Amino acid sequence: MEFFVFVCSALMILVGAVGVIVRKHPVHAALSLVLTLFGVAVLFVAQEAHFLAAVQVIVYAGAIVVLFLFVIMLLGVDRVENLRTEPLSGQRPLAVLASLGLVAVLITAILRGNQIFNERGTGLNLPDAQDGPDANTVQLAESIFSQYVVAFEVTSVLLVIAVVGTVLLTRRTRATAE
């Protein structure tokens, strides 16, 4: 059963991921991204990480990709892009470099996680049926708001700075344009 779920969601993720790159239409690419995000959410549910699955759908599929689509529709760039021109010179080699870096980071993370798992001998404490339905969420909340509270707050400050920065930038261009 778990294997079946894994194969299905892995297929969803891969089809979506390939679709994001291959589809020429920006809106279709964004929809493929939604498929990938859903596949990841299904995998989370299969791993009993229900809260992460919900957040994955609410935040990524429900807000971020909706914003992508919103911008695509609002700016009217929903036509097929010409792939021969390079918007920024030197963008392609830099993109290859960045993606190689990302692959390296991912592989290190997986290897390191495996190593930690082998050292400790166990994974996280999985709650059982007696702990009530919220046990996972409670565990997550306790570690976010006690052990990792600084990182959590710093991330939220980062987001606020990004919002304020965006507002400032758009305001300034409008004032100089007049």
Add this chain to the structure above:
Amino acid sequence: MIALDSLFFENLLWTPLLIVLAKVLVVFVIGLLATLLMVWFERKAIAGMQNRVGPNKTGPFGILQTLADGIKLFFKEDLFPTRADRFVFVVAPFLSFVPAFLSFAIIPLGGDFRDGNSGEVTIFGQVTRIQLADPPIGVLFALAISSIAVYGIMLAGWSSGSKYPLLGSVRASAQMVSYEAALGLSLACVLLLAGTLSTSGIVAAQSTITDWHFVSTGLVPFFIFLIAATAELNRPPFDLVEAEQELVGGFNTEYSSIRFALFYLAEFMNTVTMSGLIVTLFFGGPQPIAFGDFVFDIPMLPNALEGSVWLLAKILVFLYLYVWFRATLPRLRYDQLMDWGWKLLIPASLGWFMLLAAQQLGRRNDWNIFLVTGACIAVLVICYLLLQAAFSRSSSQRERQGTMF
């Protein structure tokens, strides 16, 4: 095994499987019937408010009107606009119809929650709930589903390849994403008091009227939730998505036949589901009305079934409220809508949430409750003044620059 239902904790047998299948069927049929009746109810009630007769030809009181409309829509010609994106155009109605039914699954439709009972019932020797699914994430599931529903409307407008539907869908996505924040924040107040995400747990926490979250969260979250929910549903006075005078028919202008019917059904199904959610979260769901030890008990009825009667009665109140809104309130202007959402509802729900959180903390640590409340109110007043100062400063800046927005 995926722990969605307490039936699944043991080995999977035929009886539980059949019970789950029967529950799926029953919930689906209830949903469809509720939608059909809701369409009729809305037309009839609005007709009454406007001194008209309303549907009166099909069946007694015109109750079969929706069925007749449905049959008509089935046999109509299905049109594709030439510039439509075919695949997305076909998928969009289902993206808005399916989520409408999915979130109905987590509403407790009955059961005995009195005297600390957990609302579980026994059918054919199996313990289960009168509720299709009780996922550990509970109400977050409803939020996730409502964020999926945005896609249906958004893609419908875009894939039509036509101007007015596109404008409608851009409005819709901006509106739904903005009001989702206020919706989530007012929901957080309920979760804070109930201490659980699961809908049955939330219902179980509201045994008497003073425990109903409507009262115990202090009215404000309920009103914010009601307003934000109306905006999420795109119902009047927030139906800018389909503002007839401005956008022809909004996002579904180019849709005809059964595809249009799917959007129509989804809208009314969402109204029913949202009323159910409001009742579950703020009015005790299937709990009977009770003051202290006194309980309004319907005689001759087992408690579990009585829950369903109470739920139906409470949901009807909200369905009527939504119809009433539609008949009474004029549509908001678009900038008013955004001002309401971002400048009033979100700060208010955030402030109230902080107040409730401080009070919970104070109660747990035995602080002086008056001191805590006083400090909270002082902080809130300062925040309010700061916010007002920011508003007046930004509006004076805008006036100096001579820009509208």
